[in-house]
Amino acid sequence: MPRKKRESVENISPLRPAPPEILFDESNWTKHFVPADGLAEWVAKTLMDESSPLYNEDHKHLHYADIEYLWAAVENKRQMRRVVGQCEEVTFRCGAWQKGRQEQQMKEWFGRVPAYLITLDANYARECSDIEFCALIEHELFHIAHKPDEFDQPAFTKDGLPKIGIQSHDVEEFVGIVRRYGVGAAAGKTAALVEAAKRAPEIGNVDIARMCGTCLLRAA
Template sequence: MRPVPPESLLDHSSEPIFIAAPEIIAWARATFIDDGASLHNEDHRHLMHASLGALWTNVSNARAGRSIVGQCEHGLPPLSSWQRARFEQQLVGWFGEVPDFVLTFDARFCAEADDVTFAALVEHELMHAGQERDQFGAPKFRKSGKPAFAIRGHDLEGFIGIAARYGAVEPGVKELMAALSKPPLFSGRDVAIVCGTCEARKAA
């Protein structure tokens, strides 16, 4: 079933809350990452070997005038000794370990989002959970054989207004146009198949 945030996060209490959400990771693996996943994406293959943690929160977040409803971070970013120890203690308290990546989601937004929007949001954050590349573009690995994980930036950086005025002149716009000219791989119905909420609605 599609994970849903706890009711305790949906009121408008001023108390900031973060709650570990292992159900999001289990759903993401079964939906996008694992071999045979319902909406499998080969771009996430390296995450089969990653430790992932997820959080629901009721804390609003914004950047540059835009609401932020999802975020992907390194499990333990570079910090001073005390900051690192304090942060590590918090992560272990939430997840029992320090994950390679931590995904955080706005509980109120996710509770109201339709199935396609929710799936796209979770997969968007998974796309940020990337693997380092060498100078030739090949994936990098640690000495242990584990992928070298890194935060991946967006493929496209630009402005809709510039594309409207000048066409596909900014990086990634031509590739985006080519992708949009094809039908999507998955429809709302495909997403509904892996969502218990949709199946319950049909049965009602």
């Protein structure tokens, strides 16, 4: 598939959803986490629609994935680094009351318990550029991978849908992120990463891995 001509993401990306102002109201002590309304639709339109200039075929296995997004106004640091995004499979490994309480919270937020949850730092999302925001979203999406079968080919369910699950980086950084946003501070160890790093970034040079909570959890 030929590479598209590089353009400014600010010129081709639809207006991204912003965290609500209530999260930044210091007099409000009741709202620290709120659903990122409209973000799933923005992701579908910007990154998963083939007619979009920012379409990324690497995410095609997520077309039917059950993913929700959450704004967080609580500072999160891990290993002395600021966490601005985290992707997780929604599971409740706890007692009946804890599980019931957490399920209730999810249903109050989203109307259901989603399969995957991507939490984003609201302060970072309010401050960052469009290109940094796109890189953050794509980085978290890359953590939800298409699982391989016993022959190392993409696996599918009996209904024909991709089998997906959480993964770490394919190398020190996802090859797809390096291809689109540049190598940043991540050093490549495979031929694919080296080849991607040799080229000018398709969109722009951004390094998100050092601020991803999912990456830092798996590095611990």
